[in-house]
Amino acid sequence: MNEELTKLIYDNEKLIYSFMKDYNKYIDKEDLYQVGVIGLINAYKNYKEEKGVKFSTYAYLYIQGEIKKYIRENRTFKINKDVNVLCNQIKKAKNILEQKLMKEPSIKDLAEFLELTESQIEFALGIQQPVKxxxxxxxxxxxxxxxxxxxxxxxxxxxxxxxxxxxxxxxxxxxxxxxxxxxxxxxxxxxxxxxxxxxxxxxxxxxxxxxxxxxxxxxxx
Missing domain, CATH: 1.20.140.160 (PhyR, sigma-like (SL) domain)
Known part of the structure; x- marks a missing residue:
């Protein structure tokens, strides 16, 4: 890896770790980090300033997209006990909130009810059903x-x-x-x-x- 890419990764590691914190309980940390780096490098290769978007914003979305893509499409990681517990909690919460709200609860509703982040809810739902x-x-x-x-x-x-x-x-x-x-x-x-x-x-x-x-x-x- 050349010096430019090494510096890029070093300067943006906090951005990668900010995504990892919601998922590293369920997926291997090293795998997540590597996927985040792939997203960061892809952002670097495709970034242009013509639209006036900051690189941090651009990279944030690329890293987020790469990690969510990995979760959706790569089922090689082990679905551990914590993931199953989380999915069951969400299923029960959906049933409770549907009766309480008289409508299908949003991700925000579920996150607030379970005192979790929206990313954690999205992760669990993504395990069960791919997102377009x-x-x-x-x-x-x-x-x-x-x-x-x-x-x-x-x-x-x-x-x-x-x-x-x-x-x-x-x-x-x-x-x-x-x-x-x-x-x-x-x-x-x-x-x-x-x-x-x-x-x-x-x-x-x-x-x-x-x-x-x-x-x-x-x-x-």
């Missing part, structure tokens, strides 16, 4: 699209465009995130989302259009 990304096609109104397709007319989507989209998504409030998650990650219809959230289909449609327009405006700003 902003770049993965879904069926929407009979057409195969990605979330990026919906908010952009640009046919040449670059890595940095996706990173910028993810950064803007992270700024949304939990309600707006939930609508997009159900519509573009879980592929639900507006009527299905309305039933989950306990609001009308018309309101879902109006709020979805509003948040998509907000993303469009921020992406071109």
């Amino acid at each position: 990304s902003a770049e993965k096609p879904i069926m929407n109104d009979g057409k195969e699209v990605t979330l990026y397709d919906v908010i952009s007319s640009n046919e040449n989507v670059s890595n940095i465009d996706i990173i910028c989209l993810k950064e803007e998504l992270s700024k949304l409030n939990s309600h707006d995130k939930r609508i997009l998650q159900e519509r573009y990650y879980n592929g639900r219809t507006q009527s299905e989302v309305a039933n989950i959230l306990g609001i009308s289909q018309v309101k879902v449609s109006r709020e979805e259009k509003k948040v998509l327009q907000k993303l469009r405006n921020n992406m071109v700003a």
Whole structure:
């Protein structure tokens, strides 16, 4: 490894460790660290300043993405007793909160109820069910699209465009995130989302259009 990459890793180790703390109870620390380094190096190779995104923000999302990809796709790590306990706790919490809230609880709801981080909840849910990304096609109104397709007319989507989209998504409030998650990650219809959230289909449609327009405006700003 050359000096430049060695310095890069040394300067950004805290960023890698910040992700590891939520998962190292369940997955080998060395494996997590290596995956985080891969994400950091990929960020370094693809980073451009043209969009005005700070490298730390860019790297953060790459490291996060690489670790979550590892959790979703690489089942070589042992699902230990702690993971099984966590999954069972979440299952029970979902049942309790569904009755209490009269709707499907969000990741934030589960995290607050169990006094865990949202990353830990996402990890456990990811073990049980893969999560679709902003770049993965879904069926929407009979057409195969990605979330990026919906908010952009640009046919040449670059890595940095996706990173910028993810950064803007992270700024949304939990309600707006939930609508997009159900519509573009879980592929639900507006009527299905309305039933989950306990609001009308018309309101879902109006709020979805509003948040998509907000993303469009921020992406071109």
